Every structure is written in structure tokens, then in C-alpha cells.
Amino acid sequence: MALLLPFLLLLMFHSTFSQPSPGYYPSSKFRPISFYQGFNNLWGPQHQSLSQDQSSLTIWLDSTSGSGFKSIRPFRNGYFGASVKLQTGYTAGVITAFYLSNNEAHPGFHDEVDIEFLGTTPGKPYTLQTNVYVRGSGDGRIIGREMRFHLWFDPTAGFHHYAILWNPDEIIFFVDDVPIRRYARKDEATFPVRPMWVYGSIWDASSWATEDGKYKADYRYQPFVARFTKFMIGGCSAYAPSNCRPIAASPSGSRLSSQQYAAMTWAQSNYMVYYYCQDSRRDHSLTPECFN
Template sequence: MSPLIASAALLLLLMLVAAAMADVTAATVAVSEGYTALFGFDNILRSADDRTVSLLLDRTTGSGLVSSSMYHHGFFSASIKLPSDYTAGVIVAFYTSNGEVYEKTHDELDFEFLGNIRGKPWRVQTNVYGNGSVSRGREERYVLPFDPTTEFHRYSILWTRDAIIFYVDDVPIRYIPRSSYTVDDFPSKPMSLYATIWDGSNWATSGGRYRVDYIHGPFVASFTDLALVGCRASPAARTPTDDGYCTEAEAALAASDPAVMTLAKQQAMRRFREQNMVYSYCYDTRRYPVPFPECDLVESERRRFKQSGHLRLAFRRRRRGRRPVRGVAGTAKADM
């Protein structure tokens, strides 16, 4: 291939990447195009059009998928519908990790959905691990302002060189600028994307008080609108496949809509956190007597939380009169 043709081909590729990045939320893939089975093969059910996958947890096993490629930064998203009824001890996870490659220095970004006893809401926890920082996972926990079991809702992770943003239905719920972190604690190595359902009886519900009851199973979590956008890393070298491609891809990613924290997004995030956050590591002085450098401690906010980092007022009282809110991720963590 002549240099001119090669340059034209690279330019076309970069243009396609930039176009995709311009609206990363629309860049969805078929299940078999982006993922391979990880475990519980018989408990993975794909739709006829290969756009939706259901993961089952039963008495024999849970199940999970892993992305076919590793990514060095990216936008990762899925619309998820969670199991209903009695789901205590059940964990549905949607997360990035490189733990299978870097066992002692792994990075990880988690959405962990924690089941509950009948009548109690699902909760979602976000975790951030950098360079093996398993003792400081920076957990935050929220209740959802909708019933996540009746229809699909979208959950997204944006990871760039400069920031990490967690989204729920296109509303940012957590923003982590790299500048606020210590160098070693910000995820920096290529990661794979995982979707799993598994038995977390030992800790998921009331610190293990309520365990999975398989009488109510099988428990089914469905995933659709799968998005995997970013710089792919070589499976062998675990490094970006092409410096030019990655430079352009990351620049386009940083300029994409999910990466731009407008004033409206900041206000929406603040409202979500004020109304739905029920645990914050920044206010957990029992586990972390010395606050993390990125924690912006606000006295009026601090008074809402106990020394354990949990919200002072019970969720039921705090939300009275409103409609009820109806494997292997990172290990937890707090006695939440």
C-alpha cells in the first residue's frame, strides 16, 4: 500500500472515529460484536437480533460477559433492567477493570446494583480503584428515583485522561476530575468492560444479614443499548493500538457531549446527590479519619451524614409521600 493511500485510509478512520465520538451515546453494538461470555454460559440468553442479553443467577451459578477488547479510556454504557421482587444478596454489576492483567495494581470503575428484601429499593454503588487501591475504593451509594425493575434505564461510565463521570439516564451523578486525585489513585491502564450477576450474600444487603433466597429465582438482569467507544488496546501488549489513532480518539472523546460538564449538568448532578445519595466515603470518618484530597467537605452537607458516612435520616422518612423506588466485581468494602 502506498504512503498516500495509507494516509488517506488513516484520515478516513480518524474521521469515522470523530463522527462516532461526536455522539457516543448513539454508538451501540450487538452483543456478539462487543462481548464474549465470561462465566455461567448456560445462564446467558441473547435476543434474536443480538441487541439484548439477559444474565441469570440461579442455584447453580451466576453469569457474566466481558468485552472482546480492552480500552484505554472510553465511553461505556448500557440500558439495564434489574430483577424484581425479593432480591436480597443479589448483585448486578456493570464495570471496567483490568484485574485479570494487573492483579496487584488493578484499576476499576464500578456500577454495583445491590438487591434488597421485598418492598425496599434497589441501591446502586459506584466505586473507583486506581493502581490497586482496594483499601480506598471511594464508594458512594444512592437510591434510585425510579423503579429499575419495570423498564430499562441507562447507566454510563465516561473515562478520559482528565476525568471520570458516572451517568444515570444521562444525568451525571458523580464527577471525578483527575486533578483532585493523587497520581497513583486515578485509573490509568487499559481496562475491559464487564456485565455480571452474582451471589453477594456475604455483604450486599444489610452487611450480609439478608442472603439470596433462590426460591425467588432465577434472578434475571437484562442489558441492551450496549455502547463501547474508545481507544482499543492490543490484547497482547495491553497498550493503545496506534498512537495517532488514540490521540485523535481521546481528543474527540474529551470533546463529546458526555465529557462536557455544563452548568445545567452540574445543577442536575447536585440535585441528584442531595436527593438520592445515602452513603459517602468523604464523610465516613470511621474508615477514613483523614479525608481524601479530592473530598470537598461542605459543613451543611456533612451534617446530613453520620460518622459512618451514612445518611442520618432513614430513607423511608426522607422520601415520605413519594412513589416507592422500585461475578466478579470489586470486593466491598464497608458495612453498608
């Protein structure tokens, strides 16, 4: 038994922390595009640096400005991905984001689907926050649908691929092709259906980003840097013909496969740290999808 115990402990560690195979890899279905094939600068151009071949973009935040970029076209569905490497050290209050939104087309009444990296203090992990807003705004009436994770790897040590797949039936969030969250369309009132653009940004969200605003951005550690590469966009733009087919989430073309569901269960069981439907402090009459 004494000889068996170390083996069992090693097996337990491996099963918890070793990323399972989802069996299907959506990112393999798309070729990376150069930055200007899909995007333009939105703000803070002096805080962006593009590689000579346009394959990689570095953006940063300092005490004068952050930076953001936006897709050239809006989309009514699709797969949207990028590989991202985050900064190590003190990054509290800083958010690096890759997301979909139509805020500029519908100010005060917009839809949004977010992947956000919430900065942290040394010794504590980054938090990856996923969120879905439907016809919300930033005026205090916005209804967030947050699910947060601590990742099974160090996102500052190298590039990892993060993606949103949005089709008429569901929204899937992926990390290195592992589905970590599925947000199903249960009702049009709780699901975004209007065209959205793809965005990326880095900005100061000291009021809430790190432990509910306990730790603020400290510009003694500036600049705060995020690196993006392997940009992928596929799907139906807002201008595509009606016969344009949405991107499949699985080999069958509808929903996730059993192997993908198993991988998602692994991610949520071991690394999810917050889920809005399980938060007793929330008014769930505003989030009816939690009950059906």
C-alpha cells in the same frame, strides 16, 4: 392560601422527583452494538440467553452459578453504556454489575470502576453503588471510593441507561444521561490510568451486598435475572494510535457544563445515600482526594 397549598406541594414533589434535563446526552452520540460486536461470555454460559438479533442479553443467578461477560478489547479511555432492567421482589445478596476492570491483567493490583446494583428486600429500593478502585486488590487492602444512590425511578419497571465515561481527566457516571457523579483526576496515584476491559455480571455477594450482609441471597426466589440491551462502546482501545481522542463529557469537550452540574447536584442532593468522603469511620489518609 388553602387553594394554593396543594399547588405548592405538587410543585415541591415535581421539582424533587422530576428528572432535570442535563442539556447534553452522551448516549445519543453512539449507536448500539450487537453483543458479539463488543463482548464475549466470560463465565456461566449456561446462564446467558442472547436475543436472536444479538441486541439483548439476559443473565441470571441460581444456586449453581451466576454469569458474566467481558469486552473483546481493553480500552485506555471511552464511553461505556448499557440499558439494564432489574428483577423485582426479593433480590437481597445479589449484585448485578456493569464495570471496567483490569483485574485479569494485574491480579492483586488492579484498577476498577463500578456501577453495581445491590439487591434488596420487598418494599425497599435497590441501591446503585458507584465505586473507583486504584491499584487495589481483594486481599483486604482494597480502598473503596463508594458513592451510593436510591434512584428516582423503579429500575425493575423498565430499561434505563447506565454509563461510565472515562477520560484522562475524569470519570463520570451517568443514569439516563444525567451525570450523578464526577471523579476527577487529582493525582495519578488516585486515578486509574492503565487499560481496562468492560464487564457485566450477576453474582452472589451475600456477605455485604444488602444492608452490610444482614440479608442473604435466598434461592427459594431463584433464578435472579438481569436484562441488558443497547450496548454502547466508544473511545480509544489499548491498541488505538496515539492520536485517538478521548470522548468529551460535555459540549465544550472538557468537564461538565453548568447545566450538567446542576443536574448532578439535583441527583446528589435528593438521592445520594452514602459518600465515602463524608464517612467519619473511614481512614481518609488513604483517600487524599477527599481533601483537595
